[in-house]
Amino acid sequence: MADPEPACPIAPVVDIVFSRWTTPILWALHEYGRQRFVELARRISTITPKVLTQRLRQLERDGMITRTYHPEVPPRVEYEITELGRSLAPLFAELAEWGAAHLDAVQRAREAYDADPTRP
Amino acid sequence: MADPEPACPIAPVVDIVFSRWTTPILWALHEYGRQRFVELARRISTITPKVLTQRLRQLERDGMITRTYHPEVPPRVEYEITELGRSLAPLFAELAEWGAAHLDAVQRAREAYDADPTRP
């Protein structure tokens, strides 16, 4: 896969951290601490186990979270955010602030755009 | 499309701003100012005109950029980032900083993960 824009320094970061499900997963682990697989699944209620596994593996590979397997019956697996993952916290806070401040403006822009009848 | 995680406040922001091409487009407009279609296309060298048009329309609809059509021959269309789009600037700067500081750690994590032979 070719680099979208070599001169854009944040494209690689986006690739690692921001997809449909990685963001909610990292948020949940950051916000509510170490959690089991099923806890995450319940919190992110619309995700399927297959996709949850896929994203967790990717985040683990990228060093953003750790996976700890406890060989009990029934098995217990815990996920936790790493220092590297936690280093995103201020960024996440700013993103949340931006959303709170500007999401309604985006919504209004959409309505204005869609309402314009001169747009074919 | 169901909301990925209603309780995750940054998911909607990610949906608007961070996709493979929207980030480089916004970055280019923020960094180099008002530009024509073909200038953007050249700067983001690997994007195709179809996809560039699609992302530009979406960003315009979301109020992040403006499109100005000058009815000349040959036609001239200029894209410019809006105030709303510009409000992302500090966020982009922080993301770039995060990348500069931590991208190598991600790379090392990947290598360590891939090199572990006990992972089936």
Add this chain to the structure above:
DNA sequence: CGGTATCCTTTACGATACTG
């Protein structure tokens, strides 16, 4: 409990050609 396996749909993206 913590996943896999299988199959399917959606969506973004891409290649190429063409037009007002």
Add this chain to the structure above:
DNA sequence: CAGTATCGTAAAGGATACCG
């Protein structure tokens, strides 16, 4: 120049069922 049209591909995601 600034797109549009029409293909096709590929990756993400979803539904459902099943397993150690």
